[in-house]
Amino acid sequence: MILIHAIYLSYFLAAVLGAPIGQGFNPYSAFDDAFNATWSTFWNWGQQGWTGSSCPGDAFAPPALWDSAVAGGAAVATKNPWLAQQVTTQLLRYKNAETGGYSATTAGDKDMYTDDNAQVIWVYIDAYGYTGNSDYLQEAQNILSFIKSQWVSNGGGVKWSYTGDYIASISNAEAALAALKIYEYSHDDSDLEFAKTSINWLADNLEDPSDHLFYDGKTISSGAVNKGKLSYTVGVAISAYAYLYKFENDSKWLQKANVLVNASAKGTGVLYAANGYWNNQLKYLNLLFSGLADFANISPNSIDQWKTQQSVVQEINRQAKFIYSYYQDGTSGTYFDDISTAPQNVYAKYAASFSTSESSSPASSCSNGATKLSLLTQGSAARIFYDVWRA
Structure with missing residues (x-):
């Protein structure tokens, strides 16, 4: 942990680096701890890459x-060029040389998914934003070209996988957001139009009018719709609408964002568990936090809009405090x-605070007795706290 602090401490002299332990929840301090735990646990110095085992x-x-x-x-959120x-x-180890897209594994084959590729774009664009390294912007644009090639010519929508028969709501939302993040720097109108086409297709084809959340997707060949609903799709859609409002200053985008915020962050609804908190696993929640943080940073056009945004800030802080208090293994910055899946001591703390019928089946242990951790969960926790801080 000391080593990582030494690497990037100079980049945060103006930032709030966290309150002393025991002084309460501080989102930047929580981000700092979670990222350091992620790096020290999962970065393999010999291989110069993330490893899947803790x-x-x-x-x-x-x-x-x-x-x-x-x-x-999470790493590029530190604003450290070396980490970027x-x-x-x-990430280049996953690239498929023929298509320019990125494979699901380092095999670099054609097992490729649009949502994965969109998230890779976000990493490159966030890194470009503070380094100005044009290689990052160019690689993001190359990946976007691959994503655009996934548009289904007959009926529309962005395919989920390269060789698949499914259009996922998340692939359309993330494709739109990736194009918008690039547009912020490229000012290429074709990127803006692709984003609008993708997000409009999602709203027109997969939105449930009863609650305005999105169905998971539909099969291309049969048209059958999977009506599952996940928090990360609505989170990314909120981000896309926030960016569109930023670029076009058109109230229709703000209205669409407000509808989704009301559907996902009002304290009740399909995304909430009986305990009053969001019901998705931690590893999937970071995109909802990101979307609501993007929404909170929209320039308000009225007092009522400002009040709505403040209520969003309060809600994501409440949700983050819950994660910090009940999904963390002590104060080490590691999360479940x-x-x-939490250890018994963590579960006991939760059970003492909530009336629950749940039980704990802790994740398997390492040979030294430590509980196995997940890189995805750790990275998601770090991003959540960073997004709450920037909101």
């Missing part, structure tokens, strides 16, 4: 692309997906 002595095992992208996003270089270089 257990000491385990062989190097490259994680899935999604995991690497989420952890990479490390994690973007590591949900209470069902």
Whole structure:
């Protein structure tokens, strides 16, 4: 931990680096601890890349692309150019040379997913934003070209996988947001139009009018709709609408964002568990936090809008405090997906605070007795606290 602080402390002289332990929840301090735990646990210095196992002595095992992208996003959030270089270089190991897209694994084959590739774009663009390294912007644009090629010509929508028969709501939302993040720097109108086409297709084809959340997706060949609903799709859509409002100053985008915020962050609804908190696993929640943080940073056009944004800030702080208090293993900055996978001592703390019928089946242990951790969960926790801080 000391080493990582030494690497990037100089980049945060103006930032709030966290309150002393025991002084309460501070989102930047929580981000700092979670990222340091992520780096010290999962970065393999010998291989210069993330490894999928947290257990000491385990062989190097490259994680899935999604995991690497989420952890990479936490790394670039530190605003440290050296860390940005490390994690973007590591991501290149997943690249498929023929298509320019990124594979789900370091095999670099054609097992490729649009949402994975969109998240890789976000890493490159966030790194470009503070380094000005044009290589990052160019690689993001190259990946976007691959994503655009996934548009289904007959009926529309962005395919979820390269060779698949499914259009996922998350692939359309993330494709739109990736194009918008690039547009902020490229000012290429074709990127803006692609983003609008993608997000409009999502709203027109997969939105449930009863609650305005999105169905998971539909099969291309049959048209059958999977009506599952996940928090990360609505979070990314909120981000996309926030960016569109920023670029076009058109109230229709703000209205769409407000509808989704009301559907996902009002304290009740399909995304909430009986305990009053969001019901998705921690590893998937970071995108909802990101969307609501983007919404909170919209320039308000009225007092009522400002009040709505302040209520969002309060809600994501409440949700983050819950994660910090009940999904963390002590004060070490390590986190578990949900209470069902937490060690017994963590579960006991939760059970003492909530009336619950849940039980805990802790994740498997390493040979030294330590509980196995997840890179995706760790990266997601770090991103959550960073997004709460920037909101």
